[in-house]
Amino acid sequence: MSLHLQETSAQVEPEAVVVLIRDGGSWYRPSTTLAVPDNIRLLMISPYSLQLNTIENVWNYLRQNRPRGIVWGTYEDIVTAYSNAEIWFANQSERIISIGIRSSIQVSI
Structure with a gap:
């Protein structure tokens, strides 16, 4: 960093x-x-302002749209499922941009 x-x-x-x-x-x-x-x-940012934290918005989107509520047979099955989800998400550049952009943010210092 x-x-x-x-x-x-x-x-x-x-x-x-x-x-x-x-x-x-x-x-x-x-x-x-x-x-x-x-x-x-x-x-x-405050820990209570998740809407300002882009990665929290990404996690929320992935939780709603990719593997969830599934019982896998092996550890390798889990790794494969989440690797595929990552590739799927990485290939959606417009979606990534829409999740990351905010039209206005008010910050109090």
Whole structure:
């Protein structure tokens, strides 16, 4: 994550400040190991605002549309079913975009 933040920092104008909205993932919590550049601010969304967390919307979509309520015979059957679901989802670029885009977000700081 530190490398990602460094690259993001380098891609913006020197006087710009980048605000990244994030969930509570441990890999980007400020710590002694995470180097956050001076021109980046990490804004954590509330755990109760799942509608703002794109990956939560993806999980919700997958739960509604792919393997559920099934009893598999083997571990390999489970891996195959979810691998197929992942491939199915990855090939739906318009669906992925529609899940990830929000027309407006109000943020209180």
